[in-house]
Amino acid sequence: MAGRRGNGPRACATRERIITAAERLFAERGVVAVSNRQISEAAGQGNNTAVSYHFGAKEELVRAIVRRHAEPIERARVALLARERGCGSVRDWVGLLVHPVTGHLAELGVPSWYGRFGAQAMADPGLREIMVAESLSTPSMRDVLDGLSSCADLPLAAHLERSEMAGQLMIHMCAERERRLAEGVTTPASTWHAAAVGLVDAITGIWLAPVTPAEHSGSGSAGGSRG
Known part of the structure; x- marks a missing residue:
């Protein structure tokens, strides 16, 4: 997957939290209306670049x-x-x-x-x-x-x-x-x-x-x- 960093338990757990948060936000607001920053915050990530760090483009997050x-x-x-x-x-x-x-x-x-x-x-x-x-x-x-x-x-x-x-x-x-x-x-x-x-x-x-x-x-x- 493009943009994926790290394969350890911590990185995998972070990706799962991001996927869960993104699915909910995309469902409620639409994909275009949701920013990577909003997803990171909803996933409990202090780093606002967590989505791009782990998934690269938003399309790869949708694919996940x-x-x-x-x-x-x-x-x-x-x-x-x-x-x-x-x-x-x-x-x-x-x-x-x-x-x-x-x-x-x-x-x-x-x-x-x-x-x-x-x-x-x-x-x-x-x-x-x-x-x-x-x-x-x-x-x-x-x-x-x-x-x-x-x-x-x-x-x-x-x-x-x-x-x-x-x-x-x-x-x-x-x-x-x-x-x-x-x-x-x-x-x-x-x-x-x-x-x-x-x-x-x-x-x-x-x-x-x-x-x-x-x-x-x-x-x-x-x-x-x-x-």
Whole structure:
């Protein structure tokens, strides 16, 4: 990792405190709005250059946060794939996409920040590339996406569009549930598992919805846009 200094227990403990503080601040305020100085102070570091000393650029700190969570999510998905090998429906594959993430968020307890951090990072064009590379390009994710592609019979344009819709729904619904839990606000689903079932239902519906032929796509009902 660029900028990493020292591998002793003290240096590792400092990096972990910085990662934890940065994840919370990024989740609550957005990545761009948080300075290295604020992260260092939140991590209890008297040296305001601690972030740059241990991580170099802010992008490397974001990468470290993603990797902290991507690894247990990957292990959970690999285990599910091993148990569910041979599944063939769209819903089966969507479940393999959703449940490892919501299960991990459940294990983090309340409050947690990774769901909101993910939503903030995915909204930034530069950081989005890091999120995709670290959490969406793992071997198990490729297996799931390949399986989903094989049983979702869609034209390429519709496939790409619905993949984006599904990803946005999952990211922002997880972030919103995490926010409500942290604030003690009632959530529609009583547990993360129940929230996952609802997400699987909705995302499956996105993938299985009919595709309007291009020649009819501009002739919607009254009130539809023609622009």
